Amino acid sequence: MNVSTSILTTIALLLALGSTSQVLATTDNPVVRVTTSQGVFDMELYADKAPDTVANFLAYVDSGHYTQTLFHRVIADFMVQGGGFTPSYTKKPTRPPIHNEAYNGLKNKFGSVAMARTGDPHSATAQFFINVNNNSFLDFKMAPYGPANTISRSQLAVQDGRSGRLTSKDCRGRRIDRSTLQKAKGNNKNYVCLMQAILDDKTYSIDRELASCLPQLKQLRQSGKLDADKTCSDYVNERHLALKLVHVNWGYAVFARVIEGMDVVQKIEKLKTGSAGPFRKDAPQPAVIIESIQRIKPQQEKIP
Numbered sequence: 001m002n003v004s005t006s007i008l009t010t011i012a013l014l015l016a017l018g019s020t021s022q023v024l025a026t027t028d029n030p031v032v033r034v035t036t037s038q039g040v041f042d043m044e045l046y047a048d049k050a051p052d053t054v055a056n057f058l059a060y061v062d063s064g065h066y067t068q069t070l071f072h073r074v075i076a077d078f079m080v081q082g083g084g085f086t087p088s089y090t091k092k093p094t095r096p097p098i099h100n101e102a103y104n105g106l107k108n109k110f111g112s113v114a115m116a117r118t119g120d121p122h123s124a125t126a127q128f129f130i131n132v133n134n135n136s137f138l139d140f141k142m143a144p145y146g147p148a149n150t151i152s153r154s155q156l157a158v159q160d161g162r163s164g165r166l167t168s169k170d171c172r173g174r175r176i177d178r179s180t181l182q183k184a185k186g187n188n189k190n191y192v193c194l195m196q197a198i199l200d201d202k203t204y205s206i207d208r209e210l211a212s213c214l215p216q217l218k219q220l221r222q223s224g225k226l227d228a229d230k231t232c233s234d235y236v237n238e239r240h241l242a243l244k245l246v247h248v249n250w251g252y253a254v255f256a257r258v259i260e261g262m263d264v265v266q267k268i269e270k271l272k273t274g275s276a277g278p279f280r281k282d283a284p285q286p287a288v289i290i291e292s293i294q295r296i297k298p299q300q301e302k303i304p
Helices: 003-019 051-063 178-185 188-198 206-222 232-241 262-269
Strands: 031-036 039-045 069-071 073-075 079-082 112-115 128-131 141-144 155-160 243-249 254-260 272-276 279-285 288-296
Touching (some): 039 051, 128 254, 155 178, 206 232, 232 243
Antiparallel strands (some): 031 039, 069 079, 073 279, 112 254
16 A cells, blocks of 8 residues: 555545544543433543542442433433433432532533533532533633623632632632632631632641642752742742632533433434423423443443
8 A cells, every 4th residue: 555545544534433423432531321211322521621520420420329310401402411300300319519620621512511500600419411512601711800801690719820720609608709819818717718618628728738748849849830949838828829819600510521322312302392390391201211320441342
């Protein structure tokens, strides 16, 4: 085979791969198989991009929470939502809500999977939805604090420049306001409260951060994250200064994508909907039952 033929063959192969809906995972991220009354599809979970959300989702998977639940809400050209109700439309008990990781750079594009939530940005528990359209209005958005902000439905939040994490409430559950950051920078107690909220870590303390910094001091200096003449106290102070007030529209945290069987999701999307259980509309008819969600190997054989 000459070079030209080889190139043409490669192009043809790439085009063929691009035209199929069956795409296998190519990373070490976990993959789960969703078996429903309408068919089977696989999802790759972005543990590298949304670690807390994926850990939460897998905790529900491993406990069997999703077995015999419903896709209870279906809106054509928008999304398919499930994971929270039994076939009798009884709401299932859940774990505590999780921190919203929508700032991870992943978008609510066709085939992506995101966490459902209430109006509180940090209220997601077990329910998730699959985007059947490019729903950019559900994406996270952020702008610097100030009069130039044009983000609709925005909240004030504090961002940690080192971790990238944000919070719109302090550790006491109080909404961030203009004075929150000023108070934190002037008082260790308020700073600790803010860091506990940002990191979603009730055990955070300055002493603990200093203790964890000491073994890494040499590496921090070599990496340029800390000047050669600086100490761990300087490191904490710099982190302190890295906190900034921003405007945020939290959006919905994408944590997975359908990598095989998207035609099954689209089949569910096209079902007739109406009233069922506590829902006056958008409940698929017939009901779509999630028979199970189970972990599989990233490179397991394709769906039959």
